[in-house]
Amino acid sequence: MDKKKIIITGGLGFLGSAIAKNFFHKYDVVIIDKVEQTDSKVNRLTEYSDHFFYRKMDLAEMSTSDIEWLEDELTSTHLFFHFAAAVGVKSIDKDPKASIIKEYQVNMALLPMLAKNKTRTIFASTSEVYGNKEDCKEDQELSIGTPDILRWGYACNKLMTEFLIRSYDVPHTIIRLFNVTGKNQSASQGMVLPKMIQDAKEKNRIYVYNQGKQTRAFCHVDDFVNSIDSIVHSDLFHNQIVNIGNDENKISILELAYKVKELISPNAEIELKDYHEEYSNESEDIFKRSPDTTKLKQVYTPSIGIDEIILSFKDE
Ligand SMILES: NC(=O)c1ccc[n+]([C@@H]2O[C@H](COP(=O)([O-])OP(=O)(O)OC[C@H]3O[C@@H](n4cnc5c(N)ncnc54)[C@H](O)[C@@H]3O)[C@@H](O)[C@H]2O)c1
Missing domain, CATH: 3.40.50.720 (NAD(P)-binding Rossmann-like Domain)
Structure with a gap:
């Protein structure tokens, strides 16, 4: 057919x-x-x-x-x-x-x-x-x-x-x-995890904006x-x-930075920065963001944890 x-x-x-x-x-x-x-x-x-x-x-x-x-x-x-x-x-x-x-x-x-x-x-x-x-x-x-x-x-x-x-x-x-997120996502577009991992690997630094209190899932x-x-x-x-x-993978950005350090680049330093050192005044940070997935879970429940997500970038 x-x-x-x-x-x-x-x-x-x-x-x-x-x-x-x-x-x-x-x-x-x-x-x-x-x-x-x-x-x-x-x-x-x-x-x-x-x-x-x-x-x-x-x-x-x-x-x-x-x-x-x-x-x-x-x-x-x-x-x-x-x-x-x-x-x-x-x-x-x-x-x-x-x-x-x-x-x-x-x-x-x-x-x-x-x-x-x-x-x-x-x-x-x-x-x-x-x-x-x-x-x-x-x-x-x-x-x-x-x-x-x-x-x-x-x-x-x-x-x-x-x-x-x-x-x-x-x-x-x-x-x-x-x-x-995951392997193959580009760091150049400002996606938080690939960017942290790239900076950790290439500069031995992980940059965190606005004290890293923001949460993402x-x-x-x-x-x-x-x-x-x-x-x-x-x-x-x-x-x-x-x-x-x-x-299930809700985490603050500062905690995420510590996890990237632990799992990818233990010698990297975490550096706190002002958001507008990186982004213009036409941009502002979002402080909270996580989904209710009740509807999705009728057919599928995502299960890959945050450590596994971070480790999936290791050999990139
Ligand atoms: N990755 C996420 O977590 C996320 C979150 C929210 C929404 N989205 C949405 O999911 C979609 C895919 O995101 P992604 O992460 O794969 O982004 P991506 O940048 O990797 O892929 C987008 C692709 O669209 C192409 N494209 C852009 N404008 C085009 C145009 N005018 N004509 C033809 N091609 C064009 C780009 O060349 C690129 O290959 C986007 O609509 C994005 O807004 C993604």
Whole structure:
């Protein structure tokens, strides 16, 4: 029997590539990304290129032939994973205005096509929509930070995309992701764990901002992939929002730094820094963030602990 087809936007990125690697046995995988397939620094699928079809295109600037190609592909697509976005505190902080405008352009081009073809779409939203909260539940009231700080545009964009998906009547599951991490996640985008580990290995230093009192709950990428596998093969999540994260792994950033020191680089020094030594005034730190995963646990319970997550970076 022919395999069904899935499309993954942002499919050469950290999470999209993890889905591709785990799904090509079951599905024909088509990947859309804006980076060169030959660039091994950003292509996490170089060893898997025989297992998927790649189309290089920027979803914010689609040509007529890109649109025609995608329209045609969507007529026979079983699942559409929409993961392409500017990601990471550092990347957003570099040019917050561009990421806000680009997300809008992507939505205006893509969502009407998904609506026309009634393509089931898995949209990667974010825990940032909850602002500064713990035990975040999918149906709770939301409040993000001040609009004077452009970094909140990322959360606002994701939330707007959630509303647009519903307004265009795109069949969907919206996944709100809480600090999914693991090997292959880039340190350059400012993701906390890969950055700590890179600094510990290369500079013998681990930098901690705002005294490290902030809390995060980390989820291993394998638990993320298994969550997705369970979600898309269940009937429970049609036109639903679901958190993906691991509430068991809630930890303060200072404790995390001590764990990285102990498990990766015992001689590294922990250095406390002011947040704005690293990030501009268009960015601000989030102090609390952890998921309520009651909904996810109906089909899957993430189980990989924080020590194992840290150790998974050891040989990178
Ligand atoms: N990793 C997490 O914990 C986390 C948390 C919250 C939300 N998310 C969301 O999950 C998705 C995937 O995140 P990731 O960690 O894999 O990020 P990533 O940066 O590793 O991957 C994103 C990919 O999207 C591509 N891309 C960006 N803009 C594009 C465009 N206009 N057209 C085509 N391709 C484009 C990039 O080239 C990149 O390969 C993102 O939408 C992100 O907002 C991730």
